Amino acid sequence: MKTSFPRQDIKVLLLEGVSRTAVEVFERAGYSQIEYHAKSLPEDELKARVADAHIIGIRSRTHLTAEVLEHAKRLIAVGCYCIGTNQVELTAAARLGVPVFNAPYSNTRSVAELVIAEAIMLLRGIPQKNALCHRGGWTKSASGSFEVRDKVLGIIGYGHIGTQVGVLAESLGMRVIFHDIETKLSLGNARAAGNLDDLLERADVVTLHVPETPATKLMFGKNELDRMRKGSLLINASRGTVVDIDALADALRKEHLGGAAIDVFPVEPKGNDDPFVSPLIGMDNVILTPHIGGSTLEAQDNIGIEVASKLVRYSDNGSTLSAVNFPEVALPEHPRSRRLLHIHRNVPGVLSRINELFSAGNINIDAQFLQTNADVGYVVIDVSADEQQAASLKDKLAAIPGTLRTRVLY
Ligand SMILES: NC(=O)C1=CN([C@@H]2O[C@H](COP(=O)(O)OP(=O)(O)OC[C@H]3O[C@@H](n4cnc5c(N)ncnc54)[C@H](O)[C@@H]3O)[C@@H](O)[C@H]2O)C=CC1
Numbered sequence: 001m002k003t004s005f006p007r008q009d010i011k012v013l014l015l016e017g018v019s020r021t022a023v024e025v026f027e028r029a030g031y032s033q034i035e036y037h038a039k040s041l042p043e044d045e046l047k048a049r050v051a052d053a054h055i056i057g058i059r060s061r062t063h064l065t066a067e068v069l070e071h072a073k074r075l076i077a078v079g080c081y082c083i084g085t086n087q088v089e090l091t092a093a094a095r096l097g098v099p100v101f102n103a104p105y106s107n108t109r110s111v112a113e114l115v116i117a118e119a120i121m122l123l124r125g126i127p128q129k130n131a132l133c134h135r136g137g138w139t140k141s142a143s144g145s146f147e148v149r150d151k152v153l154g155i156i157g158y159g160h161i162g163t164q165v166g167v168l169a170e171s172l173g174m175r176v177i178f179h180d181i182e183t184k185l186s187l188g189n190a191r192a193a194g195n196l197d198d199l200l201e202r203a204d205v206v207t208l209h210v211p212e213t214p215a216t217k218l219m220f221g222k223n224e225l226d227r228m229r230k231g232s233l234l235i236n237a238s239r240g241t242v243v244d245i246d247a248l249a250d251a252l253r254k255e256h257l258g259g260a261a262i263d264v265f266p267v268e269p270k271g272n273d274d275p276f277v278s279p280l281i282g283m284d285n286v287i288l289t290p291h292i293g294g295s296t297l298e299a300q301d302n303i304g305i306e307v308a309s310k311l312v313r314y315s316d317n318g319s320t321l322s323a324v325n326f327p328e329v330a331l332p333e334h335p336r337s338r339r340l341l342h343i344h345r346n347v348p349g350v351l352s353r354i355n356e357l358f359s360a361g362n363i364n365i366d367a368q369f370l371q372t373n374a375d376v377g378y379v380v381i382d383v384s385a386d387e388q389q390a391a392s393l394k395d396k397l398a399a400i401p402g403t404l405r406t407r408v409l410y
């Protein structure tokens with residue numbers, strides 16, 4: 001289908017080494033202006049690179065703050081090639097008329113597998129034994145080494161990842177308890193703990209799977225660590241801001257915890273050439289991984305396809321299905337009509353102004369789709385109009401008070 005804004009004029013900026021499958025999706029769809037960076041960019045360079053970008057693709061490291069987004073004057077959409085979207089100021093993006101997409105499930109299994117592997121390794125004391133062997137030592141002993149069977153796994157945040165971890169853990173014979181702020185359907189024999197303290201007091205291994213929100217920031221500090229059983233183990237593959245890392249280092253030094261596996265940190269290096277600094281460095285009973293919970297080839301390839309496809313679909317057809325900050329509209333193709341998009345602040349009266357415009361111009365509306373959220377209204381109008389009429393309608397739509405963006409798609 002011919003779009004009114006040629007695809008070859010649409011600039012796609014891809015950062016943080018997103019999978020090449022994303023590039024292939026864009027290229028197959030006719031998008032040829034693709035700027036690809038293997039790293040996240042320092043803020044000044046980011047502001048410069050986003051200035052003429054229509055589509056931006058990032059992973060967890062790039063912070064698209066309101067200030068950065070203000071520099072992206074041509075921005076149509078953002079794709080987070082990951083699950084977390086905390087790195088984007090979602091409300092600011094919505095207020096600029098920019099939908100943000102992610103891949104809510106594509107790396108779920110990868111994180112769950114890593115967590116299970118870490119639970120096994122930690123319960124067997126493998127990190128310490130491995131470190132000692134590398135130093136030429138040898139401690140063949142069963143002391144402090146346990147099977148996972150029959151141990152209690154406490155899952156905090158029983159969402160997509162938490163439930164997958166629970167299912168895998170039960171298949172190994174673990175007893176699963178969980179805590180969530182929402183009421184959740186238990187899978188298998190998992191049971192909701194009475195509350196967070198109850199979970200901490202019962203679990204042999206605690207694993208965190210909450211998103212980064214104001215409520216989860218430092219939700220796991222000295223109090224929570226003190227509540228954990230002596231010798232128990234902590235796994236965090238959620239976000240580095242969730243755990244007070246100094247309090248964790250302290251609990252490990254005092255041997256209150258038996259070990260930990262940490263994949264995410266309050267401050268993470270921007271790329272693979274930058275140094276990693278953490279109070280946990282040098283602790284043999286701690287597995288440190290460089291935020292690779294979701295970094296498997298399977299997950300990254302799927303994420304590349306999933307997010308790029310959502311971005312292409314929005315750019316070509318206007319569909320916002322599964323956008324995380326935007327009214328969701330799934331649109332059929334109407335190739336014989338012209339499609340106009342109108343994104344506006346969600347204030348009373350905009351839709352009637354839009355419809356007045358069409359009736360005054362005697363333009364027939366073939367189909368109309370409207371969805372709103374607290375901040376934004378999104379209207380898609382398919383009309384019988386020629387190219388000139390569509391261009392003039394776009395200008396008139398843009399003049400309606402409260403308008404954030406208008407586009408003629410085709
Ligand atoms: N290490 C890595 O590479 C990866 C990390 N992640 C992180 O894992 C997080 C979780 O992912 P999903 O399971 O897909 O998200 P999800 O949204 O399906 O599940 C999160 C769960 O946490 C619960 N929750 C929220 N606030 C809570 C609180 N204060 N206390 C207890 N429960 C709370 C929610 O109700 C929900 O059930 C992501 O937001 C992301 O930050 C995701 C993928 C890869």
Ligand SMILES: O=C(O)C(=O)COP(=O)(O)O
Pocket residue numbers: 059060061081082083084085107291292294295
């Ligand atoms: O999916 C997520 O939320 C992750 O944390 C994975 O992030 P990444 O794409 O590896 O930077």
